[in-house]
Amino acid sequence: MDEFDLAVAEHRAGRLDAAERGYRSLPESPKVLHNLGVLLIAQERFDEAEAVLKRVLELDPGNGPSAFSLAMQLLARGAYAEAWPHYEGRRRQPGLHIPSIDHLPEWRGEDLAGKRLVVLGEQGFGDQIQFARFLPMLPPNAGVTYVCSPPLMRLMQNRHARLAPGVVGAAPFQGDYWVLLGSLPLRLGVTLENLPPPLPTPVVWRGRGGGVGVIARGRPSHTHDAHRSLDPASTRRLLGLGLDLAPEATGARDFADTALIVAGLDLVITVDTSVAHLAASMGAPTWVLLPRRGLDWRWLRDRADSPWYPTVRLFRQREAGDWASVLDEVEAELAALGLRKGA
Structure with a gap:
C-alpha cells in the first residue's frame, strides 16, 4: 500500500x-x-x-x-x-447519471424565437420541483417541453410548461435544442438576488385546520441520506407530532396526490427531501430539519430562512447527529403555536 x-x-x-x-x-x-x-x-x-x-x-x-x-x-x-x-x-460526477439528447444540439443561449426547446429534468424529485421555477424565464415565443420524472407530471401540468412523459432515450424527443434543467440558471444569469418564485402548482395551499404533516426519512439511495434522515428513535418522535406524509402511509400515487393532502394542512415538518420542495412551492408553512454533516447547498449556511422559498423555516443541527435538540426546538415551537396532529 x-x-x-x-x-x-x-x-x-x-x-x-x-x-x-x-x-x-x-x-x-x-x-x-x-x-x-x-x-x-x-x-x-x-x-x-x-x-x-x-x-x-x-x-x-x-x-x-x-x-x-x-x-x-x-x-x-x-x-x-x-x-x-x-x-x-x-x-x-459518478453516480448522478445526468441525461442528454444525442440527436439535438444543446442550447447554450441561442435565440429561441420560434424554436422548440426540450428541457430535461435531472437528479432528484426535489431538484426538479425546485428548478422548474426557471421555465417561465425562457422566451415566451419558444415552444418548451419539460421532460420530468413520471411521478411529477400531474403536478407540473400548468400554463408554463408542456410535458413529455417517459425516460430520456425511450423516445426521440422532437425539437430544435435541448438543455438540462440544472443548466438554466447558468444560461439565464440567475443569482441569489434575482431568484424567481417557485413554479405555481395546480394545487394551492389553503390551510384549513388540518394540523401537521411530517416526513422523517428521505430516499435511502441519496448520497447523504444517512445524515439527512432521522434515526429510528427520532423518526418515532417526529411521527408522533403529525400525519405521516410518506406515500406508503398515505397511499398517494404521485406528487399531485400528496399535494392535495398538503393543501389542507396547517404546517409541514420534514427532513431535507422532495416533500420540502413540494410543500414550500405550494406556499405551505414548511419546517425543514437539516443535518450538520452532508448539508445540501440549497439551504445555504447559518440562516433560518430560505431565499428559494418564502414560507420555509430551517431547523439546523448544532452538533452532527443530534436530532434530539432539533426536535426539542420543534416541539417547543409547535406548543407555542397550539398546532395538533394532522387528521
Missing part, C-alpha cells in the same frame, strides 16, 4: 487529522488535492476547501468531481454567479 492509499484508508476510517497529514506529505496532484478538499469540507474548513479545489481545476480543468464539489461550496455561501459554470461538472 503506497502513501496515497494509506492516507485514503485513514480518511475512510474517519481519522481525518492523520489523513490530512498524509495528503499534505504527497506531491501536489489532482487526485491528492481533490481528496484533501473533500476532507476539509468534512471538517467545515470551507474557505480552505475552496482554495484547494480551485487549485485542482488549475491543474486539471476538466476534473468534473472537483468542479462539482467547488460548485457546492460556492452555492452554499451564495456565490451563484461564480458557482454555476462549475456546477456543469455534475455531468462528469
Whole structure:
C-alpha cells in the first residue's frame, strides 16, 4: 500500500487529522488535492476547501468531481454567479447519471424565437420541483417541453410548461435544442438576488385546520441520506407530532396526490427531501430539519430562512447527529403555536 492509499484508508476510517497529514506529505496532484478538499469540507474548513479545489481545476480543468464539489461550496455561501459554470461538472460526477439528447444540439443561449426547446429534468424529485421555477424565464415565443420524472407530471401540468412523459432515450424527443434543467440558471444569469418564485402548482395551499404533516426519512439511495434522515428513535418522535406524509402511509400515487393532502394542512415538518420542495412551492408553512454533516447547498449556511422559498423555516443541527435538540426546538415551537396532529 503506497502513501496515497494509506492516507485514503485513514480518511475512510474517519481519522481525518492523520489523513490530512498524509495528503499534505504527497506531491501536489489532482487526485491528492481533490481528496484533501473533500476532507476539509468534512471538517467545515470551507474557505480552505475552496482554495484547494480551485487549485485542482488549475491543474486539471476538466476534473468534473472537483468542479462539482467547488460548485457546492460556492452555492452554499451564495456565490451563484461564480458557482454555476462549475456546477456543469455534475455531468462528469459518478453516480448522478445526468441525461442528454444525442440527436439535438444543446442550447447554450441561442435565440429561441420560434424554436422548440426540450428541457430535461435531472437528479432528484426535489431538484426538479425546485428548478422548474426557471421555465417561465425562457422566451415566451419558444415552444418548451419539460421532460420530468413520471411521478411529477400531474403536478407540473400548468400554463408554463408542456410535458413529455417517459425516460430520456425511450423516445426521440422532437425539437430544435435541448438543455438540462440544472443548466438554466447558468444560461439565464440567475443569482441569489434575482431568484424567481417557485413554479405555481395546480394545487394551492389553503390551510384549513388540518394540523401537521411530517416526513422523517428521505430516499435511502441519496448520497447523504444517512445524515439527512432521522434515526429510528427520532423518526418515532417526529411521527408522533403529525400525519405521516410518506406515500406508503398515505397511499398517494404521485406528487399531485400528496399535494392535495398538503393543501389542507396547517404546517409541514420534514427532513431535507422532495416533500420540502413540494410543500414550500405550494406556499405551505414548511419546517425543514437539516443535518450538520452532508448539508445540501440549497439551504445555504447559518440562516433560518430560505431565499428559494418564502414560507420555509430551517431547523439546523448544532452538533452532527443530534436530532434530539432539533426536535426539542420543534416541539417547543409547535406548543407555542397550539398546532395538533394532522387528521
